[in-house]
Amino acid sequence: MSFVKLAVQVYCVSYYHVLNLLLVALILTAPSAVRPGPVAHASESVGLRSVPAGSVPVGSVPVVGRVFFADPADLDRLAARLDVWHVVHDAGYLVALLHPDERAALLQAGYRVEIDEARTARLNQPEPPLVQQAGGIPSYPCYRTVEETYADLAQLAAGHPDLATWTDIGDSWEKVSGDLPGYALYALVLTNRARPGPKPKFVLMGAIHARELTTAELAARFAEYLVASYGIDPDVTWLLDDFEVHILPMANPDGRKRAEAGEYWRKNTDDDDGCTIPSYYGTDLNRNSSFHWGGASTNPCSQTYQGPSAVSEPETQAIQDYLAAVFPDQRGPGDEDPTPDDAMGLFISLHSFGELVLFPYGFRSAPSSNDAQLETLGRKFGFFNGYEVCRSGEPGCIYTTTGTTDDWAYGELGVAAYTFELGWDFFEDCSFFEDTIVPANFPALLYAIKAARRPYQTPAGPEALDVVATPSFVFAGAPVTVTAAIDDTRYDSHGWGDEPVQTIADARYTVDAPSWITGTVSHPTSPTDGAFDAPVETVQAAVDTTGWAPGRHILYVEGQDAEGHRGVPAAVFLWILDSAIQGTAREGDSGLPVKGVTVHLSGNGLEQEQITGPDGHYAFAVFTGTYTLAPSAPGYFSTVLTPVVALSGITTTQDIVLWPGYRHYLPLVVKAKSVGV
């Protein structure tokens, strides 16, 4: 990592004059908040050409600096020109990467600039090498490279063709330009393909900004979590049955490759737009979308260079084409046209950093026609991940931005669109990623799938939580009680206002399909305390299982508040049994029953375990199908019995023979133990 950072610095020195001309021109043309005055080289930059090896003077290397701005308009102007990493509105400064000339020009223009010593140290000092790092980005083993991510997700799809497809959706700039291999952009689509659609769709995109390392890894891990939890977690199971989840893990693979080598690379690597400084090449793909394109930097070396025209970059084209194919256009062409309340579809673009949930519009400070609805869903996300929730363009939130993917998805298609700013760094520590970012954001992303059907309606309604079926394994006709919590309080904007909360008015359950699937019958529940009169209620219902088919069923519970808002459901499994497997565990030589054998049964989504008593007997109620029995006991060899076939209405007998392990191989040890006792 250190070598590349040094290379960046060398470029900065080599192109010092070019850069200075560019930046001086930039500052000179800045609007009025930048104080006019003669622009000369600040004293700290003058010594650059006589830097003795080993003693780099202050001011000759890039720094991470705090730049204090005058007002929101001043911030917007600075953000359009500088590589802004983060804004601290309360204190009135932005954090940006400043090359010596930029820093000098800001000082010359009268800005107060302070050095962020900690971030500057990380920027300019070598990372300690990790010994024995098997994979991932150097010094950051938790973040897979482009190639590793692609290989793992392609493998995930190949191993689960019923649930996942891995599709080429376009090319990177380097691939299109022809001189370099470049990359394809891919989408991983997750859904139970045996269940017919059309289904509501959620799209999650990572790494459109190359250096934001946590974003691609979070997207990939979320995909892997969904596939691994299918058939095990009831909510994940029905979400993949009834929704489509589209994951674009690497929206900017060319740029990402530069970041993987240690550069603070943000843009793609497009080199033919007039920038002559290799380390500054590229178009900012999150300023290049076609909705209100044209307000970001026109300097091709700038970190927020918008490109020569709207959608000039192949990556932007691929992303827009893909989103337009996934989502119908549900919104009129005007900026003030509202998206209909019952519109479908949700899009999240993952970025870092700053712990923010942002929603459109970003191109202006005034709200969109769906502002309150976007804010409500944002406050749901904020409840889960603990991030501040605000409209991008709203003064005090971040700063105005044009040509962003989320403004495009909302503005062009009417999709509920968000940016998550993850964590507190680009090269985020692996421990913070693993321990904080992943656990904070998985619940938000799971909720996002649920909300994708009616993102402008269901977030105002209560969530169903803690759905339990008692008992959860029964023969058809046996009574079952389903219980759940219905909760209308789970919102948090973290400083941007409170969401109205209502009392719970109703809750219902459905069987094997959510309520919106045609032909699904809804059943009532009742509050366990006798009245619906609080924003959190526990509900229950007696479930009549008469005539239910053997196998696994799903119960969905869904609540409604006093203003008529229906929330998203949560689910639980309920197994209907029609068969049994029983038998006796005996010792191989003596034929005597063995007590204390742990018999594990698995198959058809069922996992059960029993320990034999003095008679060596075990018995499992199951449903028709094929199972595996894995008995084990101390002092005996473990064994696996498969397949054990259970037929409808019949009890299958499967005895277990266990062979002692100690007697043949460890007689002296057994004897010594006996003597010792």
Ligand SMILES: [Zn+2]
């Ligand atoms: Zn970003």
